[in-house]
Amino acid sequence: MMSEVSENLASLKKKIAKIAVKWQRNPEDVALIAVSKKQPDERVRDALEAGHREFGENRVQEAQGKWPGFKSEFPDIKLHLIGPLQTNKAKEAVALFDIIQSVDRPKLAKILAAEIKAAKKDLPVYIQVNIGEEEQKSGIPIDEADAFIQECREIHGLTVEGLMCIPPNVEQVAPYFALLGKIAARNGLRKLSMGMSGDFETAVQFGATSVRVGTGVFGTRTS
Numbered sequence: 001m002m003s004e005v006s007e008n009l010a011s012l013k014k015k016i017a018k019i020a021v022k023w024q025r026n027p028e029d030v031a032l033i034a035v036s037k038k039q040p041d042e043r044v045r046d047a048l049e050a051g052h053r054e055f056g057e058n059r060v061q062e063a064q065g066k067w068p069g070f071k072s073e074f075p076d077i078k079l080h081l082i083g084p085l086q087t088n089k090a091k092e093a094v095a096l097f098d099i100i101q102s103v104d105r106p107k108l109a110k111i112l113a114a115e116i117k118a119a120k121k122d123l124p125v126y127i128q129v130n131i132g133e134e135e136q137k138s139g140i141p142i143d144e145a146d147a148f149i150q151e152c153r154e155i156h157g158l159t160v161e162g163l164m165c166i167p168p169n170v171e172q173v174a175p176y177f178a179l180l181g182k183i184a185a186r187n188g189l190r191k192l193s194m195g196m197s198g199d200f201e202t203a204v205q206f207g208a209t210s211v212r213v214g215t216g217v218f219g220t221r222t223s
């Protein structure tokens with residue numbers, strides 16, 4: 001019998017592909033990151049057994065309890081850090097994650113670059129942009145983004161692959177996704193991580209190359 005998680009994954013992938021085609025994009029250019037924070041291990045296992053390999057977590061400590069075991073069992077897992085990273089957790093984050101999407105300030109960029117170098121690991125990063133200029137949200141301010149991207153690349157030698165954002169909680173998110181795309185384009189970045197359970201359709205329309213879906217894959221979070 002198919003698990004509920006595997007059914008959710010299949011129907012989401014279908015939906016993403018349909019929207020991609022509608023907007024004249026290649027469905028293969030949109031990855032589905034299953035956000036497993038605060039989800040029980042059984043649901044994560046359901047996703048793995050359905051063949052899914054791309055996951056997101058927002059806290060280093062929580063991910064450390066869950067992922068080393070799964071990663072040794074399924075070596076092709078691709079684990080994204082999508083939540084705020086404290087500099088004192090940078091080393092542990094580099095050891096566990098395959099992509100870090102939440103690089104948002106010079107001090108973190110510097111320490112992260114040193115840890116990546118020390119670990120001799122090929123670890124791409126995304127720059128998180130505070131696209132709604134919200135005080136309570138992480139992310140580099142919009143007007144500092146270009147300079148920060150350049151600093152990450154040229155001074156710290158980070159492999160900057162793309163941009164990530166969490167738009168404000170409003171009805172019309174399209175302008176925020178469009179703006180992130182514009183900042184990426186003018187900096188020669190091709191990857192855009194944007195869109196969650198409630199707004200991934202709009203994100204795909206506006207060029208998302210990864211959508212980060214939690215409850216839409218796994219159901220309600222357990223804590």
Ligand SMILES: *Cc1c(COP(=O)(O)O)cnc(C)c1O
Pocket residue numbers: 035037058082083166195196197198212213214215216
């Ligand atoms: C939790 C989380 C998600 C997934 O949110 P859902 O609404 O459950 O799809 C996506 N991105 C980030 C950064 C998150 O923290």
